[in-house]
Amino acid sequence: MRLGVLDVGSNTVHLLVVDAHRGAHPTPMTSEKTVLRLAERIGAHHGRLSDDDADELIRTISEARDSAVVAGCDELMAFATSAIRDADNAVEVLDRLRAETGVELEVLPGEDEARYTFLAARRWYGWSAGNLLLLDIGGGSLEMALGIDEQPDLAVSLPLGAGRMSRTMLKDPPKQDEIKKARDWLEGQLAPTAKKFRKLARPDRVVASSKTFRSLARLTGAAPSSAGQRVSRTLTDTGLRQLLAFITRMSASDLAALDGVSAARSHQLVGGALVAEAAMKALGVTELEICPWALREGVILRRLDHTNGDSHTAFKSGVPVRAGGTDGLVPAQENASGPTRDETEAPVDGTGLRTRHGARWER
Secondary structure (H helix, E strand, O other): OEEEEEEEOOOEEEEEEEEOOOOOOOEEEEEEEEEOOHHHHHHHOOOOOOHHHHHHHHHHHHHHHHHHHHOOOOEEEEEEOHHHHHOOOHHHHHHHHHHHHOEOOEEOOHHHHHHHHHHHHHHHHOHHHOOEEEEEEOOOOEEEEEEOOOOOOEEEEEOOOHHHHHHHHOOOOOOHHHHHHHHHHHHHHHHHHHHHHHOOEOOOEEEEEOHHHHHHHHHOOOOOHHHOOOOOOEEEHHHHHHHHHHHOOOOHHHHOOOOOOOOOOHHHHHHHHHHHHHHHHHHOOOEEEEOOOOHHHHHHHHHHHHHOOOOOOOEEOOOEOOOOOOOOEOOEEOOOOOOOOOOOOOOOOOOOOOHHHOOEOOO
16 A cells, blocks of 8 residues: 655644555655654744644645645654644644645654653564664654564653754754853753663664664765665764764854754754754763664554554554645644553562563663
């Protein structure tokens, strides 16, 4: 079947069209991106989307819906992440969107965002990855998840996105005292969550997804995107520290000239690098692999599971896409992540949720 996935993020509205069925690798067919920088627009209007901004969002989604029709999509799954989660008038805007376009935008909770992304990484690396730790930095939030199955033992979303950091704590270019203040602040913000992760089993493999991590890896020597998805790419803590010493002295316009950095995201590269550095340090990670699959692929995979009867953790998509009318999408969140575990669930001997997965991390 041909599926359209519409991701309304903090920076872009991204339509991905894939051909997919259960048991097969989802094959990308087309991809369209529109840069809206919703998080910045919301921040500029005291936590709300202005009427003009809402108009532009609705127009963009309507055009994406039409593109899905032209591409021959059987269904369109539309979801939004942290920017829309943060908007005080989100319900009002979403009601307008549904009435005017027929697209019902599903606002994913942050924890579900982490779980879907973790699923994508698990399917990409397979069971041989063992106990898997995932990191993902978006424009508005940082997602982390850890586990040995397709459902992580712990999934967390924190409001520590690359764009959020850049808007609230850094000038362009940032000053050195701002960098130090941001590092200290991030350390404090991450400490309680890192403690929860360290109570669980040590990961066998650490991976990261998102444009931020891909850009950081590219700038530290990883292969360009033109080399293909299956080329191994890594990011080390040493390489990241060296990169930060370089990019913290550059303006966003200068960063946009670097290979692997888009003009649409250059303004948040330093903020994202600081979040990556802080997360790796808090979790004791010295190297991570870049996973080419992320949230959109996780949504697709769960949709395929649901189609074939595995509905206990499905992203529930709606009616087929049709040109005209109001039949764009009627999705609903149906316990998308399944039951949630936490560290209070009777660990046998204090070494984590399931002791067979290994010992605790070094502290």
